[in-house]
Amino acid sequence: MKRIIILISVLGIAFHSHAQILKKIQRKVEGKVEKSVEDLLNGETTEKNPQSTTNMPETAGPKTAGKFEILTKSEPFKAGHVLLFEDSLNYDTPGRMAKYWQTNSTGTVVEISGAPGKWLKLADQASYQLDTLLHLPQKFTLEFDLLTRANEAKDLRSIDFGFSKNNSTRKYIYGVANETNVYTSLQYYYETINTTSNYNNNQSRIEFPLSNYANAIMHVSVSVDGSRMQVYIDEHKVLDATVLDPRAPKHFFLSTENYRQNAVALISNLRIYGF
Incomplete structure (x- = not known):
């Protein structure tokens, strides 16, 4: 009888520990999901996002309009001869x-x-x-x-x-x-x-x-x-x-x-x- 009680107690303790581990895993998963949703709402992307600016090559990103130089200068005045x-x-x-x-x-x-x-x-x-x-x-x-x-x-x-x-x-x-x-x-x-x-x-x-x-x-x-x-x-x-x-x-x-x-x-x- 004592062995049965001890076995039940051990199983109870193990079940309780397992339940705590499952809760911790669940909280981590929920945290990651919330973080992903938050990043998405803030316009940030994950590594799986193919449009991520952090993973895109520099040549594929948007280019800022720079200054241009006019190479052809105004025709100078030329007097007759x-x-x-x-x-x-x-x-x-x-x-x-x-x-x-x-x-x-x-x-x-x-x-x-x-x-x-x-x-x-x-x-x-x-x-x-x-x-x-x-x-x-x-x-x-x-x-x-x-x-x-x-x-x-x-x-x-x-x-x-x-x-x-x-x-x-x-x-x-x-x-x-x-x-x-x-x-x-x-x-x-x-x-x-x-x-x-x-x-x-x-x-x-x-x-x-x-x-x-x-x-x-x-x-x-x-x-x-x-x-x-x-x-x-x-x-x-x-x-x-x-x-x-x-x-x-x-x-x-x-x-x-x-x-x-x-x-x-x-x-x-x-x-x-x-x-």
């Missing part, structure tokens, strides 16, 4: 109007400290053209220097240049006038350069740091090839578009607006080349 006209004002008398220019207002050849050579001082609200009936070919280049003196560049307001269909300065030349083929406007107060074609209504607008030209020399280069025109400010191309009527006459003009705070604009070193 056949001189058609040149005026550096070297043979003009200071205090008089430049002999190769005409205007609806007035102008004075001057010498400026800090700027070599002679310059034609441009009155405000005035237009200027060459006093010659120079016939410009279908393909040519034109360059000039524009010198400014101002407290702030915006005091110059705007200076327009382009090509008119006639060579008359009996009145002020507005860029929007029907007589104008195309004109480029240096809008100092907006720091933009606008080009408008009265031939095909093509309009261009580009931001440019014109505030840097309150007291500086700006070199302007224009290249014309049929109906296409390119404009460069120093070495920066600001226009490359079809804007000209190739059949219409082309006479260079320049117009100033009302200056402010005693600002001054001057022009010199005009050169026109053919090919």
